[in-house]
Structure formats: C-alpha cells, structure tokens
Amino acid sequence: MRHFLTNRTKRIALFSSALFVLILLSAPLDAASRRTTKPAGAPRYIFLFIGDGMGLAQAALSDAMRERGTPGLVMNTFPSIGIATTHAENRFITDSGAAGTALATGSKTSIGTISMAANHNDTLRTIAEMVKAKGMKVGIVSTVGINDATPACFYAHNANRKNVYNIALQMPSSGVDYFGGGYANGNLPQNRKSGTSFRGDIVDLMKSRNYAVVTEREQLGSVQPGTRCWAYTAYDEQGAMSYALDRKQKEISLAEFTREGIRLLDNPRGFFMMVEGGKIDWACHANDAAAVAGDVRDFDRAIAEAVLFYRKRPHQTLIIVTADHECGGLTLGNAARGYASRFELLGYQKISGERFAEKVATWKKNRNISFPMALDSIKVYYGLGNAAADSALALSSADRQSLNDAYSSSMAREVSDKNRYSAPDALATVATGMLNRRAGIGWTSPVHTALPVQVMALGVGASVFTGFYDNTDIAAKIIAASQLKPFIEKQKRSKNIANRP
Template sequence: MPLLSGRKPLSLTLTFLMFVLFLSTAACADGRVAQAPAEGRFPVPKYIFLFIGDGMGPAQVGLSGAVLDSSSTLAMTGFPVLGTITTHAEDRYITDSGAAGTALATGSKTSVGTISMKSNHRDTLRTVAELARRDGMRVGIVSSVGIDNATPACFFSHNAKRSNYYDIAAQMASSGFDYFGGGFAEGDFLQNRLNGSVNRTDIPTLMRSSGYRVVSDRSSLRSVQPGTKCWAYTGYDGKAAMSFEMDRKEQDISLAEFTREGIRLLDNPNGFFMMVEGGKIDWACHANDAAAAAHDVVAFDDAVREAEAFSRSHPDETLIVVTADHECGGLSLGNGRRGYDSRISLLRRQKVSLERFTRKVAGWQASRNVSFSMALDSVKVYFGLGDASADSSLVLSGEERTVLSKAYRGGSAKGAAGSAASGSAAGFASAVTAMLNAKAGIGWASNAHTAVPVQVFAAGVGSEAFGGYYDNTGIAGKLIRLARFGERR
C-alpha cells in the first residue's frame, strides 16, 4: 500500500506524530532552531539588562578573540539564544545611531539624526526605559561615550536633532531616572553660549538641583547609597567620552565598574532596567583601528559579565539582551594581501589606540626634535612594526618605510591597506595602523556605518523570544511584551 494513501498503520502514525513533536520542541544548544513560545507565556523578568555595542557587527565580535588568551572566550557568545537583526532607518538603508537607537529604545523606526521622535519631529516616542520607570522600576543608563550622545540619549530624551547636545543633556535632570554613568555630557561644553539673552545653567548644576548626586571618581561612586539618584562620570576627552579601553588610566572607572555600581544602586524589590552602551567600539571602527575596537569589545563584554554574575543570584528573575545598533567600518577578518594566511594575533602588538598615538606624533612634530628613525623606534614599541625578532611578518619593507617616511615628513602616500595617508600626525598614525591591520589580515570597507545585520545574544527569563531573524524594532517590542509594561500596577 502506498505510504500516502488509505489509513496509515498505527505504529507509523505514532512515530510520525512523535517526530513532529520532537521537531517542534527541540532546540540547539544555542537556541537558533526551536521556535520560541508566545512571549506572554514567559515569567515576567524583574531585572532587565540591555547591552548595546555601538558599531559591533559579527566581525567585531569575532575580532575580539585577537586580544583574548586562547583559554578565554566572550561571555556574550556563550549565551544560549542567538538572533540577528536588520538595522536600516526609516529614510535610509544605512542608519545612524539616532535612528538605530530610537528603534532599539522605542520599537519604532525614525529618520536619521532623530532622537526618540517620529520622523515628523512633532510626535515623541515612549522608550522602554520610560515605561519601566512608569511601572515602578529603577532605571539606569550607562555609556562609554558622552551620556548625551545618540544611543544613550534615545532612552531618556526626545529631540529632532542628535546634535542638540545641551537640550538632550538637560533632559537627564527631568527624566527621573535613577542612575547615569560613564562619559560626561558634551552639551555642558556649550553651556556658556547665550541662549537668547540668558546664559544656560551647566549640566552638573542642573543635575544637582534635580536631586542627583554628581560624582567623578571611583571612591565617591562607591560611597553613593542605594536609592540616591546619581550621575557618575570619569576622565573624558574633548567629546565627553571615556578613553579607549587600551588607553584607560588606572584612576579612570571602567565600563564594567559603572555597570557593577549601577546594579548596586538600582537593586530594589521593584526591579530595574539598565541600558549599557559600549560606544567606543564604533569610534574605533570609524578610525579603522582594529586593535582598539577589539579591546573595547572585550571591555563591553566585561560589563556583560557583571550582569551575568548578578543573574546567578537571581536566575529566575533576570533577562540579559546583548546587541548592536549597526556595524561600522565594513570590517572583514581577512584581506586581499594575506589571502588565507591571516595573522590576527599580530594586533596584540599594538599598545595604544590610533587616537592616542596621533597625539604623540603631533607632539613630536611640534617639538621638531624627533627624527624619522626615532619615530620608527616608537612604532616598534607601540605597534611591533619592524620587530623581526618577534615575528617575521612585522618586518617593514623598503616600500613600507618610504610610505611612512613621506607621511611623517609631510608628503603624501597610500598606506599598505590602500588608505590615504596625508602628511600630518593623523596621516602618519593612520598609515602605521593600516600597515599593522594589513599584515594581520584585517580589511576595512569604509570609515562609515554599513547595513550589515548584527547579532543578538540573550540569556535568562524570556530570552527565547530573541532568537531568529527580525528587525531592530523587535528588540523593544519584545522587551515591552515580556515585561508586561502597563500591566504591572
């Protein structure tokens, strides 16, 4: 009898049903096969962490292995659920952090440069952080860049232009959120400019007048008591951002520390929501600085480990979601020069970021007492280039020395990876970094964002909902439904 005609034997029917049941319930260890149950069936998470690696595409995650010991792995890649999201803005295929941050914070698309408003720039969009606060949870926002930069801003403010830093920073004071940590406020640099005929109040004063304790060092932060509203920042640059991790000074607070102290301050019977951004990943990728990007991915992952440690004490109440707003730089782990013979471990030879090295070179050129041969000695120290005793791949060819010489002395040349190297401190530093990247087998498509889909890693209560392939607006939508915001009271 044909298999599909007439009545099937009972044993065959039972076997088929059991097979279908197995397929519908089984999942791979990483959660990518099984279809998640309806989100409303999950227990309601009491503690919610959303980590955003700005500019962190799949290649950036993979690249971070270059600065890890062979026995170490990233915490996020060990999470049981893996998803993928698209990142386009409402009005452009390649997004910026304003539109992408808005999507992650509100579940709605908007135009580039817009902060948690519709693209008409009249209607505001309620953020998941605001919904959490409305439902009685404490709320924390942490970032390694300026706290009024686009991604963190999308969770506590609403503005038609991401460049309105002062107006955005001022909304921290009126947000009612419990904790802000990481970078300073770029908007504070604008506070002495006249707004009409009245000077604007500086941001720290605004925060203090709204009941926040403002601290800027490790010991002061540790002294803040839970339940006290706090804005904590550390050493910052001309754009209010923390240092790249590989340049961070001992006295500067790390992203992981800001996360750990935030957990301490936010923990309470009503639960909390915390967003943590690794913003300097993006900045490193804009500069095509692979080593700095890798170090900042690891620093970001160290912050994830703080949430993971907390979740072990609250395993049935904690949800951790890690994702990115977009990819930056078109990073490839492989290039045309080395083909299959990549040497990504060479990036471990780089000791300072491109940004910091540029400042060093500018000092040399201003003093006019550092010769090119002396500069090459420093290149060997900071990047390993020219150190044949360490690795033959680090040898500088005559052509490469010529490129560096022209860049250092004020000529122009093309870097080893094809990037332009102008006769300036930035040009010389960029040529050096490009050479190390090329020798390591790293490639870059641009200095801008790309539309490459990015990963989602999730663990804890309701994490199954974050598997699969979907749009970035789905992150906030899933968080809102899982947390049942609006139904808690």
C-alpha cells in the same frame, strides 16, 4: 519609499543567506508571535547591552585575540541567538540616532532623530520611561558622552542629535536614577552654543535635582543605594571615556560602572539598565582593529557583571546583548594575507590609533621629533620594525617610504583639525593600517554599513529573541516580556517641548 522597501527586501534576502548557519542555531519564530510572545512571568531586572558598531566580525576578532587557555566572550555563551536588521526609516544605512530610537522605543525614525517620530512632532515613549511608570528604576551607562545619540535615545527627545546641550538639559528631569560612564558632552563650552539658549551648567542642574555627582572610584563606591547618581570618569574633548587600550589605572572601567549601577539600582520592584560600548564604533570608524578588539573585550566584562547578577536571580532577570549597527565593514581575512591570518600581531599595538595621533600632534607642535625618532615610536607602540620579535613586523623600503610620506603629511597638518572621521592623522592611519594588513584584517569603509547584527539573550523570556527580525522587534520583545505599556501609544508634544530641561 516603495522602491526603497523593495530593494531592502532583496538585500535582506542576500544577508540572510550569508548568515544562514547562524540562524539555523536559533529556534524559528512565526510572524504573528515574534512581536507579542510573552514569557510565563515578567522579568524584574532587565539589562540591554548595546555594542555600538559591533557586528559579528568585531566580536569574533576580540574572541580570536584572547590568549590561549583563557575564557571566550561571555556573550557567546548565551543560549538564545537572533539576527536583526538595522535600517532607518529614510535610509538603508542607519546612524546611531535612528538605530538607538528603534532599540529604545520599538519605532523607526529618520537619521539623526532622538526618540521622536520622523515628522519631528511626536515624541516616542521609551522603554526607560515605561519602566519608570511601572515603578522600576533606570540606569543609563555609556563609554561615550552620556548625551551622545545612543544613550540619549533612552531618556531624551530631540529632532536633531547635534543639539547636544538641549539633550543634556533633559538629564535632570529625566527620572533616570543612575547615569554612568562618559561626561555630558553637551556641557562642554564649545557645545553649549548648540542649544537655543544657555540655561545653566548641567552639573549644577543635576545637583539641584539631588543627584550625587561623582568622578572617582572611591566616591562612587560610597554612594548609598537609593541615591540618584551621575558618575563619570576622565573624559576626552568629546566627553568620552578612554579606549580600553589607553585607560589609566585611576580611570573607572565600563564593568565597574555596570557593577556599581547594579548595586545602586537593586530594589524589590526591579530595574532596567542600558549599557553601551560606544567606543567600539569609534574604533571601527578609525579602522583600528586592536582598539576594536580591546573595547569589545571590555564591553564583555561589563556583560559578565550582569551575568553574575543573573546567577543570583535567574528566575527574575533578562539580559539582551546586541548592536545598533555594524561599522567599518570589518572582515577577518584580506587579499594580502589570503588564508594566513595572524590576528595575534595586533597584540603588539599598545595604544589606540587615536592616542598615537595625539602624540603626533604634540610632535608637530613642539617640532622636536625627527622621522627616525618617529620610527622608534612606531616600533614601541605598534611593533612595526621589530623583526626580532616576529619577522612579519619587518619593514621594507617601501613601508619606510610610506611611513615617511605620512610623517611629512602629519607634520604639515594643522594641529587645530580634530575631525577624527574626515581628516584623521596620516601617520597614525598608515601605521594602524599597516599592522592591520599584516594581521589579515580587512576594512571596506570608515563609516557604518547595513549589515544585520547579532542578538543574544539570557534569562526570563530569552527564547523570544531567536530568529530573524528587525531592530524595532528587539524593543517590542522587551516591552512584551516585561509587560510594559505598549510603545505604539505616542505622546503628542509640540516641537519645542523636547528642548525643555
């Protein structure tokens, strides 16, 4: 561990020099005050927005792709700017379990752990639990499964993020007043086996604890303030919402879930709401720049809902925006394009690579789409081959051969293989990458990186979020600003108690 910390210090020095200009815009914090500084008054309404996988490049890409004359990202208008490191206790490149735990509790833990210490014996008190103890209400919102790693870290405790059924079992007794966004992927039939034993359907258990369970926009709008609620919309085979690029009109957006959550949680004693843009990370894993930009913009619309609330109560509200880690090693620029970036070309992509891969799987199953027909679909959904619209979209003979090879590979692939990381669809991957390169986008990885992430803050106590610090300090600053019970007091439990419903 001593060797690891030495290397970490060296790497942080390199990262900090690369981000020097941004840090200059932030007021410095001395080491003694950055974890303990308190504002004059504690905020009553606290928002924590987490863009999963969203580094500086992801946000910059989304902003660069906006139409000329339209407003930029709301998060970029926040007056306080900081930079946070993201490493886990036992690995330099973190996962969402360890990073989510750091943001939820202010403590480091090991990879894959959900708000427990690395020893897997001690549970760590979360901000949500501290807020409830203070008499405030709590909301948890995410575009991925509501018991996926990041949202789970705010209301559950488990030694392994893969125990999704046991994590979902903690929802009914969590005390959380509002769950919104994705479904409980732990309640999916294929995931119930992850638990030690089946203890009931999660939806039924939630209803038995007097939660209103709603799935449509009109139903959500009719829930009365003060009623505990679990609201989710259409979800995929992993319990996640659609990408913004793919969302149908009847599906509820992240901004709507945030707005309705504010309505339901608003009360004189205050509330804490964590909102995650979880599918930003998924798009980064897929190296799908258009989907990244779309979900960052969608995430920013949710932030705008909190800002509207802030404008009504500026002396009582604190909003923090950050990420749990960067994903994909995204760069705005590549060797093929040099300085001639064409980010607007990504606008020709009409659906996510994931949705296109689903279409390809259907083609294979039905055996009804030839390669020339597939090229037509690529032209429709990616713009590739539409030289009349833009000469940069023209396909060379080498491009066609590359797409043909990918088509053959996709048609030979087993339809049952649904692993989006290790075995993505070949044709969707090649088409997406081809458009990305033309736009001037570069990717270094299909997984997370150790890059520090941005922190933006607005409202009561926002100034303490300036500077360069660790992700655990984000939670520490929220706890200090809100005058909550310190996170350093752990709750001793046995290993099994975290699995109880």
